[in-house]
Amino acid sequence: MTVKELYENLKAGVNDLITSGKFHEYLKFQARFHRYSFSNSMLIFMQKPDATRVAGIKTWNSMGRRVKKGEKGIRIFAPLAVKVVNDDTGDEEWKIKGFKVVTVFDVAQTEGKPLPELARDLEGATVQGDRLYSLLKMASPVPIKFGQTGPAKGYYHPVKREIVLDAGQAGDDLTSTLLHEIIHAIVEKEPPKDEADRERAEIIAEGATYVVAKYFDLDTSCFSFGYVSAWAKGDNEKLIKLGNDIQKAAAELISRVEDAQKKSKVA
Structure with a gap:
């Protein structure tokens, strides 16, 4: 499938969540939480x-x-x-x-009151995920290291220009996190200035994560759809407006990964 076709899948999946009855409760909770410095x-x-x-x-x-x-x-x-x-x-x-x-x-x-949950972590490890993880390490434009990341799974430091991943992660969940943070490294030249800027960055990062992962046969929809929907705060127009940015970021990383694949023995 092409990047554009995968983006359309993302848009459809997010729209299904936004229009579902369950998501109304989820949005009230998840949209209030954001990543920390x-x-x-x-x-x-x-x-x-x-x-x-x-x-x-x-x-x-x-x-x-x-x-x-x-x-x-x-x-x-x-x-x-x-x-x-x-x-x-x-x-x-x-x-x-x-x-x-x-x-x-x-x-x-x-x-x-119990808290609703829609976005869930990827469980286990797959051959596709392991292969993509190996290629992402070669394709990343910034250094990658493991360390303490607090409540976050990982983060990209725009000043130090490095990615730090939670040492406790593994499998496809780790691959998805690395993919997400590499998109941040590709797109962000400076820290988000305000909440609107942060919202834009997260929609692009996880939207492109879904597209790139799906392109390489790893399905992150169980997490990506809910994550993007939460940051869009139930407004699918925000995702549509950022469509070009998502596709551009995804295409750049796909190109990087394919170049890494050509230079390596990862099949």
Whole structure:
């Protein structure tokens, strides 16, 4: 299948989730959670290494959950961003003025309404996944290493220009994570400036992840559809508007992987 055809599959899969009754509840939960910076990931890990999903009291309350009595909060940084005018271009840009400390709690520290789940991790390892992982390591435009990543499966550091993967991952889930972070490395030249920028980056990264993985016979739809839908916040138009960016990023990585395949013994 072509990249365009695979993108259409992605769009159809995400649309099915968005229009399903179950997804309404999922969106209210999943869209409120986002990936954290390296510093905050490390802060979360140091204070509560078994944390999986964290949020402030107001967010948990809005999801029908309450923080258990006696639970100790996790302290992280929240940026204070301001708009400034670029002296050279005259364009408005977001600049970080400073940081403030905020308190969040892990889901295990809360009780109340059950949380819906649609996006699930890939389980086990396949021949296709192992083969793709080997090729991705050769095709990556930045160095890859394993380390502590806090609640995230991995992250791309745009300043250091490196990818760090959770040492506890394995199999097709690891392949999918590496693929996702390589797309970030290909597309992002600087950190996201605000939530809208982060939303755009995540839709492109996981959208392209699905396309590339499917192109090489690895199906990530059980995770990718839910992940993209959550970041699109139930608005399929956001995915459609980013279609060209998703296809362009996917095509570049596919080309890199195929070049790596030609230079290697990976069949």
